[in-house]
Amino acid sequence: xxxxxxxxxxxxxSEIPTQWYNLRADMKNKPAPLxxxxxxxxxxxxxxxxxxxxxxxxxxxxxDTAYFDIPEEIREYYKTYRPSxxxxxxxxxxxxxxxxxxxxxxEGNNTSGSHKLNSAxxxxxxxxxxxxxxxxxxxxxGQWGTALSMACAYFGLDCKVYMVKVSxxxxxxRREVMRTYGADVTPSPSDKTSVGRKILAEFPGTTxxxxxAISEAVEDAVSHEGYRYVLGSVLNQVLxxxxxxxxxxxTALDKYGVKPDIIIGCAGGGxxxxxxxxxxxxxxxxxxxxxxxxAVEPASCPSFTRGKFAYDFCDTGMICPLAKMYTLGSSFxxxxxxxxxxxxxxxxxxxxxxxxxxYMEAVAVEQTEVFKAAEQFARAEGILPxxxxxxxxxxxxDEALKCxxxxxxxxxVFGLTGTGYFDLKAYEQFNNGTMTxxxxxxxxxAAGLSRLPEVAG
Amino acid sequence: xxxxxxxxxxxxxSEIPTQWYNLRADMKNKPAPLxxxxxxxxxxxxxxxxxxxxxxxxxxxxxDTAYFDIPEEIREYYKTYRPSxxxxxxxxxxxxxxxxxxxxxxEGNNTSGSHKLNSAxxxxxxxxxxxxxxxxxxxxxGQWGTALSMACAYFGLDCKVYMVKVSxxxxxxRREVMRTYGADVTPSPSDKTSVGRKILAEFPGTTxxxxxAISEAVEDAVSHEGYRYVLGSVLNQVLxxxxxxxxxxxTALDKYGVKPDIIIGCAGGGxxxxxxxxxxxxxxxxxxxxxxxxAVEPASCPSFTRGKFAYDFCDTGMICPLAKMYTLGSSFxxxxxxxxxxxxxxxxxxxxxxxxxxYMEAVAVEQTEVFKAAEQFARAEGILPxxxxxxxxxxxxDEALKCxxxxxxxxxVFGLTGTGYFDLKAYEQFNNGTMTxxxxxxxxxAAGLSRLPEVAG
Numbered sequence: 001x002x003x004x005x006x007x008x009x010x011x012x013x014s015e016i017p018t019q020w021y022n023l024r025a026d027m028k029n030k031p032a033p034l035x036x037x038x039x040x041x042x043x044x045x046x047x048x049x050x051x052x053x054x055x056x057x058x059x060x061x062x063x064d065t066a067y068f069d070i071p072e073e074i075r076e077y078y079k080t081y082r083p084s085x086x087x088x089x090x091x092x093x094x095x096x097x098x099x100x101x102x103x104x105x106x107e108g109n110n111t112s113g114s115h116k117l118n119s120a121x122x123x124x125x126x127x128x129x130x131x132x133x134x135x136x137x138x139x140x141x142g143q144w145g146t147a148l149s150m151a152c153a154y155f156g157l158d159c160k161v162y163m164v165k166v167s168x169x170x171x172x173x174r175r176e177v178m179r180t181y182g183a184d185v186t187p188s189p190s191d192k193t194s195v196g197r198k199i200l201a202e203f204p205g206t207t208x209x210x211x212x213a214i215s216e217a218v219e220d221a222v223s224h225e226g227y228r229y230v231l232g233s234v235l236n237q238v239l240x241x242x243x244x245x246x247x248x249x250x251t252a253l254d255k256y257g258v259k260p261d262i263i264i265g266c267a268g269g270g271x272x273x274x275x276x277x278x279x280x281x282x283x284x285x286x287x288x289x290x291x292x293x294x295a296v297e298p299a300s301c302p303s304f305t306r307g308k309f310a311y312d313f314c315d316t317g318m319i320c321p322l323a324k325m326y327t328l329g330s331s332f333x334x335x336x337x338x339x340x341x342x343x344x345x346x347x348x349x350x351x352x353x354x355x356x357x358x359y360m361e362a363v364a365v366e367q368t369e370v371f372k373a374a375e376q377f378a379r380a381e382g383i384l385p386x387x388x389x390x391x392x393x394x395x396x397x398d399e400a401l402k403c404x405x406x407x408x409x410x411x412x413v414f415g416l417t418g419t420g421y422f423d424l425k426a427y428e429q430f431n432n433g434t435m436t437x438x439x440x441x442x443x444x445x446a447a448g449l450s451r452l453p454e455v456a457g
Numbered sequence: 458x459x460x461x462x463x464x465x466x467x468x469x470x471s472e473i474p475t476q477w478y479n480l481r482a483d484m485k486n487k488p489a490p491l492x493x494x495x496x497x498x499x500x501x502x503x504x505x506x507x508x509x510x511x512x513x514x515x516x517x518x519x520x521d522t523a524y525f526d527i528p529e530e531i532r533e534y535y536k537t538y539r540p541s542x543x544x545x546x547x548x549x550x551x552x553x554x555x556x557x558x559x560x561x562x563x564e565g566n567n568t569s570g571s572h573k574l575n576s577a578x579x580x581x582x583x584x585x586x587x588x589x590x591x592x593x594x595x596x597x598x599g600q601w602g603t604a605l606s607m608a609c610a611y612f613g614l615d616c617k618v619y620m621v622k623v624s625x626x627x628x629x630x631r632r633e634v635m636r637t638y639g640a641d642v643t644p645s646p647s648d649k650t651s652v653g654r655k656i657l658a659e660f661p662g663t664t665x666x667x668x669x670a671i672s673e674a675v676e677d678a679v680s681h682e683g684y685r686y687v688l689g690s691v692l693n694q695v696l697x698x699x700x701x702x703x704x705x706x707x708t709a710l711d712k713y714g715v716k717p718d719i720i721i722g723c724a725g726g727g728x729x730x731x732x733x734x735x736x737x738x739x740x741x742x743x744x745x746x747x748x749x750x751x752a753v754e755p756a757s758c759p760s761f762t763r764g765k766f767a768y769d770f771c772d773t774g775m776i777c778p779l780a781k782m783y784t785l786g787s788s789f790x791x792x793x794x795x796x797x798x799x800x801x802x803x804x805x806x807x808x809x810x811x812x813x814x815x816y817m818e819a820v821a822v823e824q825t826e827v828f829k830a831a832e833q834f835a836r837a838e839g840i841l842p843x844x845x846x847x848x849x850x851x852x853x854x855d856e857a858l859k860c861x862x863x864x865x866x867x868x869x870v871f872g873l874t875g876t877g878y879f880d881l882k883a884y885e886q887f888n889n890g891t892m893t894x895x896x897x898x899x900x901x902x903a904a905g906l907s908r909l910p911e912v913a914g
Contacts (some may be wrong), residue, residue: 379607
């Protein structure tokens, strides 16, 4: 008999995972390798190590090892903000009048405001261990940049952040958080890099994109001694680090005998979703259990639902490796949608392969509907959610409302990746009734997809 | 033998206090009663009930009952964000290289960003129970207004907030959080009330003060049917509700056999400090144990350290009752110091009496030193602290550094009342090196103190 479930299930700090779980080990169809854009051949460890830290390259390329030990230094830092709670959304259930049981894993109780810190601290640790001076990166909504700034401050590393211009302008306060942690923040595209200058010349007045900021950060890293580039999403290594989310979620729910029927996460590059589903998807891949798993993306940037499964550049500047993924084309620059973290044209190769193989579903939701859900959630549950996370809230509420019709008491688990404290410009638009939706036309998408690189795969 | 102490001590939700503790019951010298400004006589329950909710009036006037049951509806809401953790500041200790053991009770893990929610939910509950339409209030930094907006949204009450103009302008995003929770927010002084119009005429261009916003909110409440005024600090009832902070702190530390040597809290109106020290001060008053207790205030608004213990108006408009407290004079309008929540000219009557009777100490600290401590704390502990809370951090670090000199391993406990996510304008000034300090001259203070009302007491 399951014990009565509290509002918040907190694990003990000793229950923080001691190992990360590598989904790839259980995948029959492994994610396709990254390709060198020059040769069209799989990227070697040697080639990657000019861009990434050595230990991270190993993690990136390893499709077989199921568990990686989490270094003690990283676990110590995890203890300062983890384990994060699994919350039973009793108040939301009441307001929706649904028989469904709704749970969310809340990753926002730290100053970065999101789950991004889980990988930032790992990547900073390996950079430090390798004796580097610093790291460069891009950030969209600013969560990743903030997380990396915090991690670099902790380990005493230099931190250079290229921030998507639209977010830099909409979220000036994020910049100050990063600066408080000692980071150097540049709006992207910038004139600091040749790729930035080229993009500015071609698209003057562009509000930027993650893909474009990535190009700049990579160029900055490879052209400075003692620096490497780090990325907050998409990569296999990031999903590996983020597996702590899912491992903790399962440990917490198992204690109360709760088996999810549906697991829902927002998906930009895939770091949250890949982390959230890790333990459950592992069971599904091994045939031990079955779950409905739903990726939620913005209708304005619908990689899964309207993109193509093909090799493409991870960045707009076309200097990064090619990844086989669901993509809208690396030249696709989404509208100035407020969910900055979901404005990426591509998707994790792991999640792309799983989606392609039918292990998960995907839905696209519109911005105003997302904010309606966010407002309802905030009033019921107290937490003001990030726009990104609110995509998952929208989908979870929709599933809970279906349960109301059918009378089913399903267990719905979603990832509340972060808080919206730096997204108040978007909330202001919503509160003023001036928020709009944007759905790209087929022609918009065709333009982006027509420029995919030609690669066998 | 004490167990090894984790980074975060989380209590179980069953360990949330079931009763609030009323410090007054153990005070030999009770706090002086509020006086009717017209008659100069102690305010009766009947007189107060035009302004405050009935149940809250009872709590306000009761100097004898030591414990009040927390209604189940309030405890249910507490479960959504409490118990809050007591954190061992291992990383800060390391950076300071101090033998001291530093602990902080962190009240910032909720969307109001502070401890204010503890009393907001209680006051909204009693308003709802009384069948009111809504409540009015003032807010300084915005934490209280946000907390009350959340509480009103939860219970379906109308919420009108008068926000100190300097904060309204420095923190536009706070306004949007409140609006997202359905509140009506007005910058104060405003032309919506006669007292606001009078202050605007007398001091055009004023940046406002808590005292002035209080006047407006009270006038608004008494001139509209079905409304009452609620206050986030200063009052006895608020300290009663905030006792959950101290009760939880003691429960958590007792589990690990930790007895504080020094307890430190920032003090604006006294809600946090009064709550934090509750259980320990109770022991001290009963002669069961001794602790050093330190109130920390900004040098720009030094009620304890440079004010006078006398009867004074709680508001600038001089329409509120008189309270016997440490005050700088109700006409004192502090400089646009960024620690908005500490910009009040007076102080809780309970804390004033305790300070007067020698049960606690007080120190005043300067803003730039406070932000230096805030930055160091953020980098070490990961949490970006509110400016208000950072006053306590400054004092705690100073005590820890003294321990480094003396080699004493003292237990220092301080209240981290909230996060600084809406204080980035202030951090920006600090990051840019343009932050200044302001210390009022003796003449500045004499002007405010010369206008104290003449009352026996």
